[in-house]
Amino acid sequence: MGVYAQPVQELIDELGRLPGIGPKSAQRIAFHLLKMEKVDALRLARAITEAKDRVAFCERCFNIAEGPLCDLCADDRRDSTVLCVVEEPRDIVAVEKTQEFNGRYHVLQGAISPIEGIGPEQLRVRELLARLDSDEVTEVILCTNPNLEGEATAMYLSRLLKDLQVKVTRIASGLPVGGDLEYADELTLGRALEGRREVTGS
Ligand SMILES: [Zn+2]
Numbered sequence: 720m721g722v723y724a725q726p727v728q729e730l731i732d733e734l735g736r737l738p739g740i741g742p743k744s745a746q747r748i749a750f751h752l753l754k755m756e757k758v759d760a761l762r763l764a765r766a767i768t769e770a771k772d773r774v775a776f777c778e779r780c781f782n783i784a785e786g787p788l789c790d791l792c793a794d795d796r797r798d799s800t801v802l803c804v805v806e807e808p809r810d811i812v813a814v815e816k817t818q819e820f821n822g823r824y825h826v827l828q829g830a831i832s833p834i835e836g837i838g839p840e841q842l843r844v845r846e847l848l849a850r851l852d853s854d855e856v857t858e859v860i861l862c863t864n865p866n867l868e869g870e871a872t873a874m875y876l877s878r879l880l881k882d883l884q885v886k887v888t889r890i891a892s893g894l895p896v897g898g899d900l901e902y903a904d905e906l907t908l909g910r911a912l913e914g915r916r917e918v919t920g921s
Contacts, residue, residue, distance in 0.1 A: 727753070779850070781826040781843050783808045791824060798822045803860045804847065804876065805900070806830045806869065813900045814862060817909035822860075825850060830868035831875055839875060847876075851885060858886040860915055865894040877918040888915040 723731065727749060735745035752760050776782070777789035784790075791797060791811070801822030805811055811824050827842040850856065861876055863869035873889050880887050891914030894903050903911070 776826075776828075780824045781808075781828055781846070782811055782824060796821075800855055800857045801860065802850070802854075802856045802858070803862050805862050806864060806872070810862065810864075810900045813903065813908060814912065816905045817912060818905075819909040819912045820860075822858075827863070827872065830863055830872040832868045832871075839879075842872075844876070844879070848879075851880070851883060856885055858888060860912070861887065861889045861918070862900070862912070864899050865890075865892065866899070873918075881919065887918050889918045890915050 730749045730752065731742075731745045734740055734748050735742055737745075740748070752763075774783050774785060777784035777792055778787050779792045780789060782789040782791060784792075786793075798821050801820075802825055803814060803820055803822055804825045804827060805814065806827050806829060808826055811826065814820050814824075825843065825847050827844065827847070829837055829842050831837060831839060831842070851859070859876075859880060861873040863872045877887050877889070890908075890911040892911075894900070894907060894911050900908060
């Protein structure tokens with residue numbers, strides 16, 4: 720048994736499972752929630768329930784979606800010959816903000832990370848290959864984060880795709896190394912997209 724009453728301990732444990740929240744933060748947030756007006760705390764609970772009930776993943780690109788397809792896949796004005804591969808749905812938001820890209824996306828839902836035990840099987844790689852098989856894609860832009868995991872994922876994919884009849888490009892360096900796409904400003908990310916280079920996967 721912990722030092723806290725069971726419901727409090729449970730709340731702390733649940734919060735501690737969230738990304739980027741250590742035990743101390745979990746405690747601080749839990750006590751903040753307990754101090755909050757009930758109506759405010761329940762609004763947060765309801766927002767979580769609503770989001771989980773109403774939002775799922777797009778069956779084509781694995782972006783978040785309110786129906787079977789996300790808004791971007793449902794929009795037939797987008798260029799379906801260029802596919803931008805990103806790690807997470809939030810990266811789509813970052814690329815969209817640059818207004819430099821009018822193609823489609825594919826969300827891997829993560830990146831290769833041996834330390835965390837995440838290999839290609841845990842990512843939406845099989846689904847990507849299936850799309851390349853059936854869709855009219857001529858270019859795949861590897862738009863994973865400019866950090867260790869993102870680079871490893873880009874390298875893995877460039878090798879995997881090298882024998883396919885599709886041009887594979889990687890966004891240009893110049894983004895802050897070790898950072899996430901979502902923290903890059905629109906101009907820098909826009910330039911990185913524009914300056915993308917073909918990778919040979921050798
Ligand atoms: Zn989609």
